[in-house]
Amino acid sequence: MTIEHYDAVLELMRQTPGVTVRAADSKQATARYLGRNPGLSFITLDQHEVIACAMCGHDGRRGYLQHVIVLPSYRKRGIASQLVERCLSKLESIGIFKTHIDVFVDNDLANQYWVKHGWVKRNDINRYSFNRSPDVNA
Numbered sequence: 001m002t003i004e005h006y007d008a009v010l011e012l013m014r015q016t017p018g019v020t021v022r023a024a025d026s027k028q029a030t031a032r033y034l035g036r037n038p039g040l041s042f043i044t045l046d047q048h049e050v051i052a053c054a055m056c057g058h059d060g061r062r063g064y065l066q067h068v069i070v071l072p073s074y075r076k077r078g079i080a081s082q083l084v085e086r087c088l089s090k091l092e093s094i095g096i097f098k099t100h101i102d103v104f105v106d107n108d109l110a111n112q113y114w115v116k117h118g119w120v121k122r123n124d125i126n127r128y129s130f131n132r133s134p135d136v137n138a
């Protein structure tokens with residue numbers, strides 16, 4: 001994925017229940033994210049249409065996945081699994097073996113997917129977030 005795919009990926013996000021588009025998903029922020037994490041985020045194309053994406057980054061220590069999305073009519077064909085495998089294998093190639101993803105507790109489809117695919121739901125960690133932006137949806 002490059003910043004040229006931004007509009008198509010944003011559209012995919014907007015169309016997908018369970019995915020929230022935030023200020024942090026602006027074009028500028030996405031360009032910064034991709035620039036900090038080159039070659040780690042992927043899209044799937046059908047002809048010229050973006051039908052899936054997986055954004056991935058790291059902080060030098062742990063990997064992070066976000067926005068793993070497949071257009072409904074393309075689901076259950078292994079597309080998400082292929083995208084995730086690419087992300088994890090790229091992270092592994094730079095020495096990062098453990099990766100996290102945040103999923104809303106009420107996103108049943110996504111929660112089922114991650115558990116079924118070997119991801120461990122953490123009950124031993126509380127995630128705390130602090131927002132310095134006046135925008136509650138930052």
Ligand SMILES: CC(C)(COP(=O)(O)OP(=O)(O)OC[C@H]1O[C@@H](n2cnc3c(N)ncnc32)[C@H](O)[C@@H]1OP(=O)(O)O)[C@@H](O)C(=O)NCCC(=O)NCCS
Nearest residue numbers: 018066067068069070075076077078079080081110113116
């Ligand atoms: C979660 C999500 C990404 C999964 O995408 P997907 O492409 O359908 O995932 P996969 O095809 O890799 O795997 C899904 C299932 O299809 C099955 N499958 C894969 N290839 C298949 C095939 N050729 N025929 C039949 N089933 C197949 C997989 O075994 C898997 O089944 P399981 O979950 O029962 O084990 C997708 O449902 C989605 O976009 N959800 C909304 C977005 C979202 O909420 N994302 C999470 C926020 S990060």
